[in-house]
Amino acid sequence: MIRYTLKCSDGHSFDSWFKSADAFDALSRRGLLSCTVCGGEDVQKAMMAPQVKKKSGAAETAEPAAAPVSLSGPATQMEAALAAFRKHLDAHSTYVGSNFAQEARSIHLGEAPERLIHGEAKPEEAKALIDDGVPVAPLPVMPKARRN
Numbered sequence: 001m002i003r004y005t006l007k008c009s010d011g012h013s014f015d016s017w018f019k020s021a022d023a024f025d026a027l028s029r030r031g032l033l034s035c036t037v038c039g040g041e042d043v044q045k046a047m048m049a050p051q052v053k054k055k056s057g058a059a060e061t062a063e064p065a066a067a068p069v070s071l072s073g074p075a076t077q078m079e080a081a082l083a084a085f086r087k088h089l090d091a092h093s094t095y096v097g098s099n100f101a102q103e104a105r106s107i108h109l110g111e112a113p114e115r116l117i118h119g120e121a122k123p124e125e126a127k128a129l130i131d132d133g134v135p136v137a138p139l140p141v142m143p144k145a146r147r148n
Helices: 020-028 074-092 098-109 123-131
Strands: 001-008 013-018 043-045 051-053 060-062 092-099 118-119
Touching: 001 020, 013 020, 013 043, 098 118, 098 123
Parallel strands: 092 118
Antiparallel strands: 001 013, 001 043, 051 060
16 A cells, blocks of 8 residues: 545645555546545646654655644635535445445456546455455545535
8 A cells, every 4th residue: 555645726735545656647647636625626646745654563754744724714625625515425425335346347357348537445355446446445435414
Protein backbone atom coordinates (compact mmCIF):
# COMPACT_ATOMS: atom_id res chain seq x y z
CA MET A 1 0.00 0.00 0.00
CA ILE A 2 1.14 3.54 -0.72
CA ARG A 3 -0.22 6.81 0.63
CA TYR A 4 -0.24 9.89 -1.56
CA THR A 5 -1.07 13.45 -0.67
CA LEU A 6 -3.37 14.68 -3.43
CA LYS A 7 -4.48 18.16 -4.43
CA CYS A 8 -7.41 19.27 -6.57
CA SER A 9 -7.51 22.24 -8.95
CA ASP A 10 -9.31 24.27 -6.25
CA GLY A 11 -6.35 23.79 -3.89
CA HIS A 12 -7.90 21.25 -1.50
CA SER A 13 -5.31 18.83 -0.13
CA PHE A 14 -6.09 15.32 1.16
CA ASP A 15 -4.43 11.93 1.59
CA SER A 16 -5.48 8.66 -0.01
CA TRP A 17 -4.14 5.10 0.02
CA PHE A 18 -3.54 3.03 -3.12
CA LYS A 19 -2.48 -0.57 -3.65
CA SER A 20 0.51 0.65 -5.68
CA ALA A 21 1.79 3.54 -7.77
CA ASP A 22 0.44 1.71 -10.83
CA ALA A 23 -3.02 1.51 -9.21
CA PHE A 24 -2.99 5.29 -8.69
CA ASP A 25 -1.92 5.85 -12.31
CA ALA A 26 -4.64 3.54 -13.63
CA LEU A 27 -7.37 5.28 -11.62
CA SER A 28 -6.06 8.68 -12.68
CA ARG A 29 -6.02 7.74 -16.38
CA ARG A 30 -9.61 6.48 -16.13
CA GLY A 31 -10.75 9.71 -14.43
CA LEU A 32 -11.85 7.87 -11.28
CA LEU A 33 -10.23 10.20 -8.75
CA SER A 34 -12.10 13.06 -7.14
CA CYS A 35 -11.48 15.58 -4.37
CA THR A 36 -12.79 14.50 -0.97
CA VAL A 37 -13.76 18.11 -0.18
CA CYS A 38 -15.39 19.52 -3.33
CA GLY A 39 -15.79 16.48 -5.59
CA GLY A 40 -13.63 18.06 -8.30
CA GLU A 41 -12.18 15.55 -10.74
CA ASP A 42 -8.91 17.36 -11.57
CA VAL A 43 -6.75 15.64 -8.92
CA GLN A 44 -2.96 15.41 -8.97
CA LYS A 45 -0.25 14.16 -6.62
CA ALA A 46 0.99 16.93 -4.33
CA MET A 47 4.48 17.43 -2.93
CA MET A 48 4.95 15.14 0.06
CA ALA A 49 7.35 15.09 2.97
CA PRO A 50 9.28 11.83 3.21
CA GLN A 51 8.66 9.54 6.17
CA VAL A 52 11.65 8.12 7.97
CA LYS A 53 11.11 5.19 10.34
CA LYS A 54 12.81 5.29 13.71
CA LYS A 55 14.24 2.11 15.18
CA SER A 56 11.11 1.77 17.31
CA GLY A 57 9.07 1.56 14.08
CA ALA A 58 7.30 4.90 14.52
CA ALA A 59 7.26 7.14 11.45
CA GLU A 60 8.47 10.72 11.74
CA THR A 61 7.17 13.26 9.25
CA ALA A 62 8.73 16.54 8.23
CA GLU A 63 5.38 18.33 8.50
CA PRO A 64 3.19 18.60 11.63
CA ALA A 65 -0.20 16.91 11.58
CA ALA A 66 -3.12 18.98 10.36
CA ALA A 67 -5.05 20.93 12.96
CA PRO A 68 -8.48 19.56 13.91
CA VAL A 69 -11.38 20.92 11.88
CA SER A 70 -13.70 23.26 13.78
CA LEU A 71 -17.28 22.04 13.69
CA SER A 72 -18.81 25.51 14.03
CA GLY A 73 -18.37 26.74 10.44
CA PRO A 74 -16.73 24.15 8.20
CA ALA A 75 -19.26 21.47 9.19
CA THR A 76 -21.81 23.10 6.92
CA GLN A 77 -19.25 23.31 4.12
CA MET A 78 -18.27 19.66 4.71
CA GLU A 79 -21.91 18.59 4.75
CA ALA A 80 -22.44 20.41 1.46
CA ALA A 81 -19.38 18.69 -0.02
CA LEU A 82 -20.63 15.30 1.17
CA ALA A 83 -24.07 16.00 -0.28
CA ALA A 84 -22.45 16.94 -3.62
CA PHE A 85 -20.37 13.77 -3.46
CA ARG A 86 -23.49 11.67 -2.78
CA LYS A 87 -25.27 13.31 -5.75
CA HIS A 88 -22.26 12.60 -8.01
CA LEU A 89 -22.03 9.02 -6.74
CA ASP A 90 -25.73 8.37 -7.33
CA ALA A 91 -25.54 9.86 -10.84
CA HIS A 92 -22.39 8.03 -11.96
CA SER A 93 -22.42 4.62 -10.28
CA THR A 94 -24.76 1.73 -9.59
CA TYR A 95 -25.76 0.76 -6.06
CA VAL A 96 -25.35 -3.01 -5.63
CA GLY A 97 -26.09 -3.26 -1.89
CA SER A 98 -24.65 -6.22 -0.01
CA ASN A 99 -23.59 -7.85 -3.31
CA PHE A 100 -20.71 -5.36 -3.58
CA ALA A 101 -17.84 -7.82 -3.00
CA GLN A 102 -19.20 -10.38 -5.47
CA GLU A 103 -19.99 -7.74 -8.11
CA ALA A 104 -16.62 -5.95 -7.72
CA ARG A 105 -14.78 -9.25 -8.13
CA SER A 106 -16.86 -10.18 -11.21
CA ILE A 107 -16.10 -6.81 -12.83
CA HIS A 108 -12.40 -7.14 -11.99
CA LEU A 109 -12.25 -10.63 -13.54
CA GLY A 110 -14.10 -9.49 -16.67
CA GLU A 111 -17.12 -11.68 -15.90
CA ALA A 112 -19.44 -8.66 -15.62
CA PRO A 113 -19.53 -5.43 -17.65
CA GLU A 114 -17.12 -2.76 -16.42
CA ARG A 115 -18.93 0.02 -14.58
CA LEU A 116 -18.70 2.05 -11.40
CA ILE A 117 -20.48 0.49 -8.44
CA HIS A 118 -20.97 1.16 -4.74
CA GLY A 119 -22.49 -0.83 -1.91
CA GLU A 120 -21.68 -2.53 1.37
CA ALA A 121 -19.05 -5.13 2.18
CA LYS A 122 -18.05 -6.81 5.41
CA PRO A 123 -14.51 -5.94 6.58
CA GLU A 124 -13.24 -9.44 5.71
CA GLU A 125 -14.77 -9.18 2.21
CA ALA A 126 -13.14 -5.78 1.63
CA LYS A 127 -9.77 -7.10 2.84
CA ALA A 128 -10.03 -10.11 0.49
CA LEU A 129 -10.79 -7.80 -2.45
CA ILE A 130 -7.78 -5.62 -1.65
CA ASP A 131 -5.53 -8.67 -1.17
CA ASP A 132 -6.63 -9.92 -4.61
CA GLY A 133 -5.82 -6.59 -6.29
CA VAL A 134 -9.41 -5.49 -6.84
CA PRO A 135 -9.39 -1.65 -6.72
CA VAL A 136 -11.84 -0.70 -3.95
CA ALA A 137 -11.99 2.10 -1.39
CA PRO A 138 -14.29 3.10 1.47
CA LEU A 139 -16.55 6.03 0.66
CA PRO A 140 -17.49 8.89 2.96
CA VAL A 141 -21.25 8.98 3.31
CA MET A 142 -23.66 11.07 5.31
CA PRO A 143 -26.00 9.34 7.76
CA LYS A 144 -29.37 8.64 6.14
CA ALA A 145 -31.16 11.08 8.47
CA ARG A 146 -29.09 13.99 7.11
CA ARG A 147 -29.32 13.16 3.38
CA ASN A 148 -31.52 15.31 1.19
